[in-house]
Amino acid sequence: MSVNEIKTFAxxxxxxxxxxxxxRASQDITILFTGGDVPHYGVATVVSANQVLQSYRFASRPGHHHEEYVLTERLGKIIQPALQGNGVIIAGVHVNDITSEQMQATFKMTDELGQQIKKWLLTHPVAKPHETFAK
Structure with a gap:
């Protein structure tokens, strides 16, 4: 996969x-994780093979922040063992008038997508690039 290619899972x-x-950019990845009635970018989670996940939550409306970190951190923990470099997950999933059934489905969908992505990463590794640095 070159820097300009995109792999889509749904x-x-x-x-x-x-x-x-x-x-993918060399051994690093970004995942745009969106869906529902109003796809958006509300949460960013960073993940790497050897560091604790960290999330940033944007404000959604006065006094509230986006809650998708529960999905991005779940996804990050699934794919973490397959990462060769750094990862950023940017997410926004909003279902209007979400039901309890749909809320539970988001967790199952996240797990399924995480397993698909993990499998793909493990079967499509990228060679470590040769880097040089200024002296």
Whole structure:
């Protein structure tokens, strides 16, 4: 996979879809994780093979922050063992008037997408690039 290629994963359940677009730059990845009625970017989570996940939550409305970190951190923990470098997961999944069934489906969908991404990363490793630095 070159720097400009994108690998797309998608799953549909409970009347809505979540899409994960994986972008790779050398051994690093970015995943855009969006879906529902109002896809957006509300949370960013950073992950690497040997560090604790960290999330940043944007404000969603006065007094509230986006909650997708529960999905991004779940996804990050699934893919973490397959990472060769750094990862950034940017997410926003909003289902209007979400039901309890749909809420539970988001966790199952995240797990399914995480397993698909992990499998793909393990079967499509990238050689470590040759880097030189200024002296």
């Amino acid at each position: 799953v549909k359940q409970a009347g809505f879809e979540i899409v994960a677009e994986l972008h």
